[in-house]
Amino acid sequence: MxxxxxxxxxxxxxxxxxTRAAARLHIGQPPLSQQIQALEAxxxxxxxxxxxxxxxxxxxxxxxLERAYRILGSTEQAVADARRAARGEVGRLRIGFTASLPxxxxxxNLVRRHRRLRPDVTLTLREMFTSDQYTALENxxxxxxxxxxxxxxxxxxxxxxxxxxxxxxxxxxxxxxLADRPTLSIADLRNESFICYPRGVGTGLAALLQQLxxxxxxxxxIVQEAREATTQIGLVAAxxxxxxxxxxxECVRIEGVRYVPVSDPGAYxxxxxxxxxxxxxxxxxxxxxxxxxxxTAPGA
Numbered sequence: 476m477x478x479x480x481x482x483x484x485x486x487x488x489x490x491x492x493x494t495r496a497a498a499r500l501h502i503g504q505p506p507l508s509q510q511i512q513a514l515e516a517x518x519x520x521x522x523x524x525x526x527x528x529x530x531x532x533x534x535x536x537x538x539x540l541e542r543a544y545r546i547l548g549s550t551e552q553a554v555a556d557a558r559r560a561a562r563g564e565v566g567r568l569r570i571g572f573t574a575s576l577p578x579x580x581x582x583x584n585l586v587r588r589h590r591r592l593r594p595d596v597t598l599t600l601r602e603m604f605t606s607d608q609y610t611a612l613e614n615x616x617x618x619x620x621x622x623x624x625x626x627x628x629x630x631x632x633x634x635x636x637x638x639x640x641x642x643x644x645x646x647x648x649x650x651x652x653l654a655d656r657p658t659l660s661i662a663d664l665r666n667e668s669f670i671c672y673p674r675g676v677g678t679g680l681a682a683l684l685q686q687l688x689x690x691x692x693x694x695x696x697i698v699q700e701a702r703e704a705t706t707q708i709g710l711v712a713a714x715x716x717x718x719x720x721x722x723x724x725e726c727v728r729i730e731g732v733r734y735v736p737v738s739d740p741g742a743y744x745x746x747x748x749x750x751x752x753x754x755x756x757x758x759x760x761x762x763x764x765x766x767x768x769x770x771t772a773p774g775a
Contacts, residue, residue: 478550480514481543483507484522488540491530563761565595570762571608571620572600574704576746578723581639582621589765596758604676609633612751618759620749623721625679625686635747638766643683643742644725644734646711646718651733658738662691668698668716670707679744684719687739708732 486496487507497504515522522536532540559565576582586598603611608620609630622635629635645664647654653663674681688695698716701707705727707718712731721744725734748766750759 476514476517478547480510481547483510484514485540485543485547487511487523487530488532488536488543491532493530559595561757563596563757563759564593566758567597567599568758568762569599569616569618570601571603571611571617571622573605573608573621573623574602575623575641575721575723576621578726579641581746585766589762592765593761596761605679606676608749612749615751618750618756619762622747622749623679623744624747625683625744627679629749632752633749634752635749637745637747639746640743641721641723641746643719643737643744644722645737646708646720646724647733647735648711648714648717649731649733651717654733654735656735658736660691661687661737661739661742664688664695664717665691665693667696669695670699670701670710670716670718671695671697672707673700673702676702680719683741683744687719687742690741691739 483496483500486500487493490496490499493508493511494504497507500507511522518539520535521533522539524531524533556565572582586600589596590598601611601617603620605620605622605624608617608622611617612620612633613630622629624635645653645659653659656663669684671684672681684695699710701710704720704724707720708724708727708729710716711718712729719737719742722734722736748763755763
């Protein structure tokens with residue numbers, strides 16, 4: 476049985492006239508009669524009672540008509556859904572982001588905008604370190620990643636596009652002699668004790684701290700490691716040392732902590748969008764278009 480047989484049957488059942496049904500279907504009346512007879516033969520029952528002047532549904536035909544409506548309706552809906560998916564209007568989009576991103580307006584505004592434009596796209600958001608996002612992208616566990624990086628190339632098979640970069644801030648206790656300075660250079664921090672991310676967690680800041688300090692002529696003294704930025708800020712408040720973090724985190728207000736701009740030219744972290752290399756699924760392309768629109772909108 477083919478879908479066209481169901482459509483032929485429905486046309487005859489609604490018209491109760493083979494000639495009118497054939498005209499509606501744009502086929503000849505004899506071929507239509509043959510198709511209905513073939514359908515009845517396949518089912519092993521009569522769908523219509525036929526006389527020279529009268530066509531009527533049998534009881535089996537009335538029940539079959541209800542089922543035919545459901546099948547054809549489901550088929551039409553499936554086609555419509557498939558076409559919407561091909562346009563990126565439905566489906567699930569898996570997005571990774573680093574911990575500092577929610578402290579900016581970018582991610583909240585972008586998610587709100589895309590949900591308004593594409594309400595039938597389910598967004599699954601996961602906070603992850605950059606290195607973990609790269610792995611998840613390679614394993615097809617993420618579709619898009621918002622990553623922090625320091626200029627190093629991504630792994631093979633990952634496309635990375637910079638969309639912004641954030642200057643670094645020195646997180647310092649308010650009682651520290653340097654806390655009232657309007658800006659600081661890395662060289663000013665030669666004698667400081669640093670709190671930073673563990674190496675290998677994927678933020679890139681641990682390596683950047685080493686790079687900036689070595690360029691200033693000294694190696695940083697690391698006294699404490701913490702995987703979470705807010706934990707580092709809390710440890711600064713406790714007087715354990717200073718930390719170097721992206722500027723968006725200065726909205727985290729803890730008593731006794733100040734954020735001082737760092738003047739060195741390389742003292743920033745890039746924010747980029749990462750995705751798997753190759754063809755771009757429509758749902759990903761739609762989201763990236765929303766990102767471009769959000770960045771170029773007035774006030775963005």
